[in-house]
Amino acid sequence: MNQNLPKPLADALTDEERATYEWQMWSPGFGEEGQRRLKNSTVLISRCGGLGSVVAYELAAAGVGHLVIAHGGVVKHSDLNRQLLMTHAWLGKPRIETIERRLKDLNPRLKITPIGENISDDNAAELVGLADVVVDAAPMFQERFAMNDQAVAQGKPMVECAMYDLEATITTLAPGGGPCLRCLVPEVPPAWKRRFPVFGAVSGTVGCMGAMEAVKLLSGLGEPLFGRMIRLNLREMRVRTVKTYADPACGMCGRHNPA
Amino acid sequence: MSAPVSVTVPAALRPQVEGQETVSAPGATVGEVLCGLREQYPAFGEKLFPNGGEQINRSINIYVNEEDIRFLDNFGTPVTDKDQVDIILAIAGG
Numbered sequence: 001m002n003q004n005l006p007k008p009l010a011d012a013l014t015d016e017e018r019a020t021y022e023w024q025m026w027s028p029g030f031g032e033e034g035q036r037r038l039k040n041s042t043v044l045i046s047r048c049g050g051l052g053s054v055v056a057y058e059l060a061a062a063g064v065g066h067l068v069i070a071h072g073g074v075v076k077h078s079d080l081n082r083q084l085l086m087t088h089a090w091l092g093k094p095r096i097e098t099i100e101r102r103l104k105d106l107n108p109r110l111k112i113t114p115i116g117e118n119i120s121d122d123n124a125a126e127l128v129g130l131a132d133v134v135v136d137a138a139p140m141f142q143e144r145f146a147m148n149d150q151a152v153a154q155g156k157p158m159v160e161c162a163m164y165d166l167e168a169t170i171t172t173l174a175p176g177g178g179p180c181l182r183c184l185v186p187e188v189p190p191a192w193k194r195r196f197p198v199f200g201a202v203s204g205t206v207g208c209m210g211a212m213e214a215v216k217l218l219s220g221l222g223e224p225l226f227g228r229m230i231r232l233n234l235r236e237m238r239v240r241t242v243k244t245y246a247d248p249a250c251g252m253c254g255r256h257n258p259a
Numbered sequence: 260m261s262a263p264v265s266v267t268v269p270a271a272l273r274p275q276v277e278g279q280e281t282v283s284a285p286g287a288t289v290g291e292v293l294c295g296l297r298e299q300y301p302a303f304g305e306k307l308f309p310n311g312g313e314q315i316n317r318s319i320n321i322y323v324n325e326e327d328i329r330f331l332d333n334f335g336t337p338v339t340d341k342d343q344v345d346i347i348l349a350i351a352g353g
Contacts, residue, residue, distance in 0.1 A: 047353075052352065136352070138352050139352050161352055162350040164269070165271070167269060167350070185317075185349040187317055189349045191318070192318070192349070194353065195353075203353075231347060235280070242327065242345060243325050244327065
């Protein structure tokens with residue numbers, strides 16, 4: 001686990017922040033200390049589509065101090081069934097602009113580092129380096145591996161969210177011991193396609209869970225999904241949990257965390 | 260003959276098993292159960308073992324009662340009709 005987490009306390013909350021966050025500060029084990037840790041925290045989210053929009057919105061609402069958000073392209077009609085930070089009025093305009101605008105509408109105190117391109121091997125080292133926690137919500141495995149490899153190299157935890165149709169999976173990858181993404185998915189799945197069936201309520205469900213994982217990591221609250229993966233089946237409404245392990249033969253985390 | 264063992268199928272592979280959430284086949288090991296399913300549902304078998312080979316699709320992990328068979332006895336992992344076998348296919352965001 002990253003020795004820098006949970007985050008140190010930020011300066012005392014303002015009266016406005018106390019009033020805004022009092023409902024969550026009533027949660028046992030969180031309190032004003034937890035809120036001050038969130039205020040002092042940075043989360044990288046890429047991309048900010050169906051999953052990432054909800055993660056970002058929930059973290060902005062929760063009072064995380066700084067979001068680094070990477071998402072390229074312009075808003076399209078096909079975004080609007082699930083990408084809740086995109087709006088009809090912003091069709092054809094850069095997604096990152098509406099993401100920033102809508103998050104600031106919710107929380108004007110939030111610092112945002114907007115990146116108008118998707119994460120890649122070219123920018124992952126710098127962007128992961130800014131973050132305390134990485135939330136992987138990207139549709140392409142090349143992007144997911146770029147974040148994973150830097151999270152492993154830099155010792156950052158990564159919340160791994162995914163979906164297809166009415167199913168979703170979520171796990172949290174701890175640096176320095178647990179599995180990394182490549183332990184679970186050794187190579188880019190050749191049959192995976194960027195466009196696939198999904199409902200916004202599915203991405204929203206797992207997005208909220210991903211945001212909760214980030215809050216827990218940053219504040220020290222509760223028990224993150226280390227070594228466990230939840231598989232949600234919203235078609236038949238079943239939830240399964242399986243255990244995950246580091247693969248000793250993994251070419252990524254095995255190299256950085258030799259036994 | 261062993262009693263059928265239930266196997267849950269991920270959404271992306273359900274078209275290959277007539278849309279079913281769960282399929283079953285007899286077998287005393289994970290490998291035997293998967294062989295049975297491969298015979299019942301050849302298109303599903305092709306997704307599990309591409310090109311008619313013996314190597315599992317690397318995008319797929321198989322769990323018995325929450326445990327990844329790679330960390331048990333892989334396809335030799337024993338199963339009974341009391342066990343739950345889950346197939347999880349790598350998926351992403353969007």
